[in-house]
Amino acid sequence: MTVVGRAWNRLSLPGKLFFTLAPLLLVTTIAVIAILVIFGQLIVDFLAANLPIVRFVVAVTAVLLMSVPTAFLIIYMEMKVIALMNLRLGPDRVGPYGSLLSVVHGLKVLMKEDFTPTGVDSIVFTLAPVVVYLASVMSLLVIPFAPGLFGQDLNVGLLYFFAVGGLSVVGLLMAGWSSFNKYSLLGGLRSAAQIISYEIPLTLSVVGVLILAGTMSLNQIVLDQRGSFLDWFAFKQPLGLLIFFIAATAEANRTPFDLTEADSEIVAGFATEYSGMRFGFFFFAEYVNVFIMSALIVSLFFGGWTAPFDWPWPVHIELNPGGLGIGLLILLAVAPVVGTLVLAAPFWVARSSMPAWQALIIGFVLLNLLIGLGLFALAFLGWEWVVGLFWFLGKTYGFVFTFVWMRGTLPRVRIDQLMGFAWKWLLPASLLNLFVTAGAVVVLGR
């Protein structure tokens, strides 16, 4: 055996991985840089000339990619928050405060056996989770995240949202029927009945907002609520907000309306026969739906990405690093070293037991943190969309928290109470809201 072979055998698994991946990464990087240098200008010109198409493709990809981390985040939030409400610890093993547990969950779901029971209609069985997930991801496309940061500004945005969101019912029915199991079928029918019933008050309660805003584009509705928090539609449409919130809870299958998958009482409803990643798609879609419903409540009633008070930013910051000339180079070379030393000094002085290298590491980490914070603050102050995204996500996760809170607090309703409530109370209330809003607009003007 050669020297290289012996050295290779002595490596641990991570070492082997590193020594295979590192050269590969190096070669790829060089190739990409070379391609960029040679064809870069051409590519940029081509993309810039076809900006609408590029924008659309990027938006679709971004929406698809962001849906999975969103689901992970909400799953972790639910585990941790409900645990704290139940006086438990919740996830605390994987990652800091157990924050990587949902990633491990995802990997576990990926590695499970993808089982197809006998007698199922395999095409429909496979397509059902795809339809459900697709409906969730496609409805993300019209939500305005920040000024200029939205998938597509459709002028029928809200109608598109409800149309595409309604497709998930088809997926549920497909899953329930194709499983070849009467409990799955019953579960699918139950959840379809629930979602169809609650879609009607959900859609009707929004019509009041539409009358006030005079447009169906979600972006325009958000722009209409600019100013202080008194301009939010929540104050002009309190009944609409209440109905929408209740119906959205039922649409997203959350407690107290989570009869579709009442985890402590029945089997998993339409998803009984599903395992592995096919089940994972249903699971993810449910949590993406929680995010979407919260985002829609925020966009329609709580001003979307607008700030609740007169926000003095963005300010225009004059930064011209090139003006320093050769000083910039010296600053770039010296600043990290000096910064690390300065930040490490107090630790080294204050704790005599700490070796110098530990203090240096602490200083380096602190320096990076400071620089990161500084950059974030600059972006926050200087770019409107960073501020907008900040407010939007803040408000949205506030509502996600409310949904989680409700799950930790409220008991579940019965199926007859659920259906009766939708048809006998929510529907008349949303019609009343519609008539009162229309009358008020006619009498008072918009």
Next chain:
Amino acid sequence: MTIPEVIPIVNVRWDDILFLILATVMIGSALLVVILRDIIRCGLAMMVCFGALAGIYVIAGAPLVAATQVLVYIGAISVLVLFAIMLTQTKAAPARLVFQTQAVPAALAAVVLAIIIALAVGSTDWGAAGTRVRTATDALAKVLFQQYVLPFEIVSVLLLAAVIGGVFLAKRDEGEPL
């Protein structure tokens, strides 16, 4: 350098290609609705057909009609049809029975439908229909609620009557067991 509006070699516009694809999907799935032996799959193929039609509406510049198509035809009507089938039929039951029991009325209906379609195609000015206009929501609302408000209201009353009739038929008598 933008992507040319006409595909270079075959000399076809991009939206024509899209239209052809959608039309193929639509006709193919419409055929599947008739051909497939499994009634639920027929229903699902019907949804695909409606979805492709919505895509054609988008190409024709009527996004509102497309969204309504998806909302009403896929989200409500097809789902209700599937719902009814699933409630009344199990997969183990013979699905064959529902087919081909009314060949003569079906043939008559097909002939009448073909004549109506032929008349409609013959009387349309295709040169004017070819130009693509984007219909804005408010323009549509103005036409619907000013010019054609009476037909609109009549249709609403008709639908309401149908709903009340359905409720009346499905209502249980007093004291009748569940």
